[in-house]
Amino acid sequence: MPKVSEEVLLARREEIIDACAQLYETMNFKDITLKEIGKVTTFNRTAIYNYFNTKEEIFLALMQREYDLWVADLEELLNDHDSLKRDELASALSHTLEKRSRLLKLLSMNHFDMEGNSRYENLVEFKRSYGRSMQTVRKCLDKFCPEMNEAAKQSFIYAYFPFIYGIYPYAVVTDMQKKAMAEAGVDYKYLSIYEISNNCLRKLLGVD
The missing domain is CATH 1.10.357.10 (Tetracycline Repressor, domain 2)
Known part of the structure; x- marks a missing residue:
């Protein structure tokens, strides 16, 4: 992963959490996947693994x-x-x-x-x-x-x-x-x- 600032890392982490919260409003826990979460972030799904394993x-x-x-x-x-x-x-x-x-x-x-x-x-x-x-x-x-x-x-x-x-x-x-x-x-x-x-x-x- 290219070196980015701590501020950017934290912002991306929060964006992933925000995406999860957004999906949880209308979807069941079991139906929410990393792929679905990746669809509502500004970076690709693979990048999520830099912040969360599951x-x-x-x-x-x-x-x-x-x-x-x-x-x-x-x-x-x-x-x-x-x-x-x-x-x-x-x-x-x-x-x-x-x-x-x-x-x-x-x-x-x-x-x-x-x-x-x-x-x-x-x-x-x-x-x-x-x-x-x-x-x-x-x-x-x-x-x-x-x-x-x-x-x-x-x-x-x-x-x-x-x-x-x-x-x-x-x-x-x-x-x-x-x-x-x-x-x-x-x-x-x-x-x-x-x-x-x-x-x-x-x-x-x-x-x-």
Whole structure:
């Protein structure tokens, strides 16, 4: 590969991730290939291998970026408020997660495959972003719920983070799924990402 600047390398890497995100809006994970991703970049498909070995690595980088965006919103929440009541904190955290529907989709649908088919160094970089999200939520608890003890904060983290893995399939439902639920006689209330998250957070934070 001809020598290019670090800025160009980063820009090309981001272009590949953007292309993957674009395709993921209308295509299934299994149908998205490196060839399809290459079609919506400004350079040829072979060049993608200079940045990613598999499509799962591209998706993992996309999910890492989504975690980083969530952390940025959480940090903004921390900086913008001196204090929040527990119900306000539940609502504010839910609004930050509401903006990350792509993250929730990736977590619910394709997370296992992405981690299993990525190089170790890529996985480590992703886990750093994941870890920052946990640490930043913990900072929200430290600041806005100072009366919570260490065990309660740990319990919150270990309950909420596994919980968010399952939000997307409950909040984003196709017409066919709704029809099938009705025909099966399942009494189901459809809620938004915000509503599902807020209900959980209110319970975890002990809000009546």
